[in-house]
Amino acid sequence: xxxxxxHLENIHKSFNGVEVLHGVNLSLNAGEVLALLGENGAxxxxxxxxxxxxxxxxxxxxxxxxxxxxxxxxxxxRQLGVRMIFQELNDAPSLxxxxxxxxxxxxxxNGFVSWKDLNRKAKEVLDRLEVDIPVDAMAxxxxxxxxxxxxxxxxxxxxxxxxxxxxxxxxxxxxxxDRLFVVMEQLKSQGVGMIYIxxxxxxxxxxxxxxxxxxDGNSVLTTVGKEASRSDLVTAMLGHEAAQNAxxxxxxxxxxxxxVRNLTSYTEFENVSFSVDEGEVVCIFGKxxxxxxxxxxxxxxxxxxxxxxxxxxxxxxxxxNPGVSAEAGIGYLPxxxxxxxxxxxxxxxxxxxxxxxxxxGRFGFVKSSLEAIAFNKWADALRINSRRGPTQEIAxxxxxxxxxxLLARWFEAxxxxxxxxxxxxxxxxxxxxxxxxxxxxxxxxxxxxVIVATSDYEEVVLLADRALIxxxxxxxxxxxxxxxxxxxxxxxxx
Amino acid sequence: xxxxxxxxxSVAGEAKKRRSIPATAPLVVFLLAxxxxxxxxxxxxxxxxxxxxxxxxxxxxxxxxxxxxxxMISGQVDLSVGSSAAVSGMILAKxxxxxxxxxxxILCLVYGLIIGSINGFFxxxxxxxxxxxxxxxxxxxxxxxxxxxxGQTVGMRNFDWLGTAQPLHVPxxxxxFALLSIVGAVVLRKTxxxxxxxxxxxxxxxxxxxxxxxxxxxxxxxxYSGVASALAGAILTSQLSAGDPNAARGxxxxxxxxxxxxxxSLAGGRGSMFGTILGLLVLGVLNNGLILLDIPTFWQRIAQxxxxxxxxxxxxxxxxxxxxxx
Numbered sequence: 001x002x003x004x005x006x007h008l009e010n011i012h013k014s015f016n017g018v019e020v021l022h023g024v025n026l027s028l029n030a031g032e033v034l035a036l037l038g039e040n041g042a043x044x045x046x047x048x049x050x051x052x053x054x055x056x057x058x059x060x061x062x063x064x065x066x067x068x069x070x071x072x073x074x075x076x077x078r079q080l081g082v083r084m085i086f087q088e089l090n091d092a093p094s095l096x097x098x099x100x101x102x103x104x105x106x107x108x109x110n111g112f113v114s115w116k117d118l119n120r121k122a123k124e125v126l127d128r129l130e131v132d133i134p135v136d137a138m139a140x141x142x143x144x145x146x147x148x149x150x151x152x153x154x155x156x157x158x159x160x161x162x163x164x165x166x167x168x169x170x171x172x173x174x175x176x177x178d179r180l181f182v183v184m185e186q187l188k189s190q191g192v193g194m195i196y197i198x199x200x201x202x203x204x205x206x207x208x209x210x211x212x213x214x215x216d217g218n219s220v221l222t223t224v225g226k227e228a229s230r231s232d233l234v235t236a237m238l239g240h241e242a243a244q245n246a247x248x249x250x251x252x253x254x255x256x257x258x259x260v261r262n263l264t265s266y267t268e269f270e271n272v273s274f275s276v277d278e279g280e281v282v283c284i285f286g287k288x289x290x291x292x293x294x295x296x297x298x299x300x301x302x303x304x305x306x307x308x309x310x311x312x313x314x315x316x317x318x319x320x321n322p323g324v325s326a327e328a329g330i331g332y333l334p335x336x337x338x339x340x341x342x343x344x345x346x347x348x349x350x351x352x353x354x355x356x357x358x359x360x361g362r363f364g365f366v367k368s369s370l371e372a373i374a375f376n377k378w379a380d381a382l383r384i385n386s387r388r389g390p391t392q393e394i395a396x397x398x399x400x401x402x403x404x405x406l407l408a409r410w411f412e413a414x415x416x417x418x419x420x421x422x423x424x425x426x427x428x429x430x431x432x433x434x435x436x437x438x439x440x441x442x443x444x445x446x447x448x449x450v451i452v453a454t455s456d457y458e459e460v461v462l463l464a465d466r467a468l469i470x471x472x473x474x475x476x477x478x479x480x481x482x483x484x485x486x487x488x489x490x491x492x493x494x
Numbered sequence: 495x496x497x498x499x500x501x502x503x504s505v506a507g508e509a510k511k512r513r514s515i516p517a518t519a520p521l522v523v524f525l526l527a528x529x530x531x532x533x534x535x536x537x538x539x540x541x542x543x544x545x546x547x548x549x550x551x552x553x554x555x556x557x558x559x560x561x562x563x564x565x566m567i568s569g570q571v572d573l574s575v576g577s578s579a580a581v582s583g584m585i586l587a588k589x590x591x592x593x594x595x596x597x598x599x600i601l602c603l604v605y606g607l608i609i610g611s612i613n614g615f616f617x618x619x620x621x622x623x624x625x626x627x628x629x630x631x632x633x634x635x636x637x638x639x640x641x642x643x644x645g646q647t648v649g650m651r652n653f654d655w656l657g658t659a660q661p662l663h664v665p666x667x668x669x670x671f672a673l674l675s676i677v678g679a680v681v682l683r684k685t686x687x688x689x690x691x692x693x694x695x696x697x698x699x700x701x702x703x704x705x706x707x708x709x710x711x712x713x714x715x716x717x718y719s720g721v722a723s724a725l726a727g728a729i730l731t732s733q734l735s736a737g738d739p740n741a742a743r744g745x746x747x748x749x750x751x752x753x754x755x756x757x758x759s760l761a762g763g764r765g766s767m768f769g770t771i772l773g774l775l776v777l778g779v780l781n782n783g784l785i786l787l788d789i790p791t792f793w794q795r796i797a798q799x800x801x802x803x804x805x806x807x808x809x810x811x812x813x814x815x816x817x818x819x820x
Contacts, residue, residue, distance in 0.1 A: 302703065321705075322702060322703055322704065322705040323705040323706070323707050324705075325705065326704065326705030327705065332703065334703055339697075339699055339700070340699050340700050340703045341700055341703070342697065342700060343692070343693050343696035343697045343700055343701075343763065344696060344697060344763075345696045345759075345763040345764055346692055346693065346696050346763065350689060350692070350693070354689075354693060354704055354706070355704060355705070357686040357689060357690075358686060361684075364685045364686050364687060365684050365685050365686070366684060366685060366686055366689055367684075368684075409704070
């Protein structure tokens with residue numbers, strides 16, 4: 001039985017006279033998952049915002065559950081059962097799971113909340129989704145993936161018929177991703193239609209019934225999920241064929257830059273030893289929670305260590321705090337760009353120069369002209385797309401462009417050792433390749449030792465001279481040269 | 495995510511059209527409109543002597559506004575400046591009478607360093623929010639000011655030049671404020687320290703992770719604020735020829751109103767010295783105009799409170815407009 005839930009017809013949208021959607025059609029049936037793909041800036045977000053009533057279309061027809069609308073607002077959209085689940089959490093961390101599920105609509109009478117009803121109903125909802133979370137736990141104490149399921153549960157209690165999931169798996173571990181997919185299967189069987197936005201192509205075949213690809217505001221490909229080949233999708237997203245997943249040419253190095261001996265933290269990892277040469281790119285591959293990211297945090301002074309030592313160019317180094325590490329010539333790129341990386345309200349030039357200010361003038365002064373020059377130099381080299389040049393606020397750039405600015409920050413600071421955590425999380429395919437290319441080029445040209453902590457095996461294959469594989473806080477294997485391949489990585493790490 | 499994949503072409507003409515509304519432009523318009531209004535309604539307003547009065551009246555607030563702007567940009571606030579100025583004034587009045595001007599001023603300076611360090615210590619080392627820390631010192635110091643003079647005003651002899659001298663017909667407090675604000679503007683725009691303040695205010699977590707010594711920088715800025723409040727107290731006391739524990743009451747509210755009017759965001763990361771000066775002028779002209787129009791003084795308080803709320807509301811509206819344009 002096919003029930004049409006959503007029909008978007010010939011949607012156009014312009015911002016300031018610039019058209020970003022050129023007549024896009026989209027349809028969604030009940031009990032169907034539609035994967036919506038496209039690079040950042042392709043128009044995915046704008047399209048789903050139109051569906052949610054957040055943004056009015058310039059022209060076009062919206063039909064939701066057989067109701068034809070030329071315009072709709074957020075309340076109408078909610079009335080018609082449209083709900084958005086964002087990557088960023090929208091819950092109240094200090095309230096209980098049950099309270100969060102029925103946020104603002106707690107059962108009870110005369111202004112009093114009936115806790116018994118609340119907990120019982122919450123349990124029912126979670127059972128229906130086959131999710132096992134205690135209803136009286138505080139939301140803030142749950143893992144990210146669990147909190148996301150909580151938001152889905154809330155949407156269900158509010159009678160959601162059309163669920164938009166915007167990159168829900170970006171911050172999830174593999175186990176959590178599996179759990180999310182189970183929940184999505186449940187929802188399908190209950191007739192909920194889902195639009196699933198993702199950058200992870202391997203998820204498409206697993207979860208999507210149909211795929212739609214947007215590029216530059218046009219719908220360029222719509223196909224059945226199982227039939228979509230990876231290369232077809234990439235070609236549709238980029239508009240040209242992607243380069244083959246070739247292994248990079250290895251760097252032959254001579255000098256040890258970093259040596260880590262028996263590094264141990266209080267709970268996350270123990271007895272980790274490895275070394276990295278000048279100009280070498282080493283990936284520490286492991287699932288989220290395996291300890292790979294935590295090693296880099298400790299090396300930069302963000303997490304206490306209980307034992308072991310770190311040598312930088314043969315000298316002992318104690319990472320007391322990030323300030324000390326940065327001054328010792330170490331750079332660190334956090335996984336959480338928004339929270340720990342960028343200064344949202346400041347310009348791209350300032351964001352890029354923050355670690356090089358002391359070289360841009362004397363007596364504590366900074367020359368803005370040198371900041372602009374530095375920005376333009378790296379903008380060219382890294383293909384940073386900033387419409388208003390050096391003065392544009394960084395928060396207005398796409399994720400990929402922001403990440404390039406944050407990378408260039410450490411290149412401009414001329415660090416000898418660069419620590420990167422999940423450098424391409426939430427970055428679109430095109431920018432991803434740029435970033436790999438730049439990291440390798442910079443490592444080689446400036447003899448920088450690069451250590452990457454990642455949970456993305458494709459990243460390891462494309463980036464690493466050498467790969468260390470971590471599981472449960474220990475290094476379990478090491479792969480060099482052509483031995484670095486996707487199948488080995490996945491099988492050894494689990 | 496409305497940006498289309500324009501290739502790396504920086505179109506200058508387009509960039510100009512898309513420039514966001516500057517925070518200070520409407521403030522200038524508002525200031526000019528107010529001046530026109532008061533010129534029409536009061537024959538005494540448009541007069542060089544009256545302008546001098548306006549500047550003198552805003553100079554004391556202006557002195558604490560300079561570090562106040564630095565703090566607000568870094569996401570911090572110092573509410574203790576009013577009480578702190580009062581304590582400084584009481585110390586000055588007592589010591590000038592007994593030990594002379596130099597001793598008095600040195601003692602004020604030392605006091606400023608100490609109170610700034612105390613505020614900074616609690617905010618950076620202990621980690622109490624600056625709002626609470628300085629609210630606490632605001633209350634405590636008011637008590638200290640009353641204690642020093644036993645609840646009374648303390649007269650001060652032979653030291654009125656700091657508050658009333660007019661080198662080249664410009665009142666000395668105005669000169670002091672002008673110099674401080676120029677230094678403040680240069681520091682904010684051109685130095686590593688100034689830029690670090692913006693960075694800390696914009697995203698304190700990122701500032702820490704990128705290795706900016708936030709605690710050191712904030713401690714320093716709170717010390718500036720302490721010293722500035724001591725200086726403001728000294729000027730005020732010199733003007734009045736007396737240490738009055740109530741003389742600087744509400745100084746913190748006036749300072750914060752001016753800073754916020756000037757476009758600094760309470761969320762940090764935004765603001766400028768120029769904006770703050772405009773904010774001060776708006777308040778100064780408003781107060782002055784109300785006096786000239788013979789409106790009872792308690793209306794000034796009401797107007798000032800309303801201004802603060804208006805300023806913040808306006809900031810919100812402006813940000814929404816800018817967001818829509820992007």
